[in-house]
Amino acid sequence: MLDIAYLAETAEHDHAIEEINAEAFGPGRYARAAYKIREGGPHERALSFVAVHDGEVVATVRLTRVAAGAGRALLLGPLAVKPAFKDRGIGRELVRVAVEAARAAGAPAVILVGDEPYYGPLGFRRVPARRIVMPRPVDPNRLLIHEISGGALDALQGVMTHADHAVAA
Helix, strand or coil: CCEEEECCHHHHHHHHHHHHHHHHHHHHHCCCCHHHCCCCCCCCCHHCCCECCCCCEEEEEEEEEEEEEEEEEEEEEEEEEEECCCCCCCHHHHHHHHHHHHCCCCCEEEEEECCHHHHHHHHHEECCCCCCEECCCCCCCEEEECCCCCHHHHEEEEEEEEEHHHHCC
């Protein structure tokens, strides 16, 4: 069993986070729909986390404020784990920590683009097709939501943007 500490992200972690994301997703990450949203403004550092082993950042997850129609949520991602630390539950624990932080901050929902078999057991389910439109193509089966407040999905409709660029509905 590894001794892993789950910590709030700080600016000191930025370089290690960038290296982990580059290794996990490569240069193609910049073309992804979720990345396009993240370009719209900063992530929520206080709601973003790292996993640290022996002083080394080995995994990371970030949350970014988003809007779709009148609804607001947090977009989870990127979630990345260094290859030597995969399949040890670190990614799942980071997701759990991030969702709990979102709940404590009063966020109505957490949304992500990912695989339902991985995220489903963590409380995520598919967003109904065409309910939320991403700024770039996304497989609709991979757009998932974890509703923290009942009915949060009802307010989310239309094009998803960074919350800093949301148009009042």
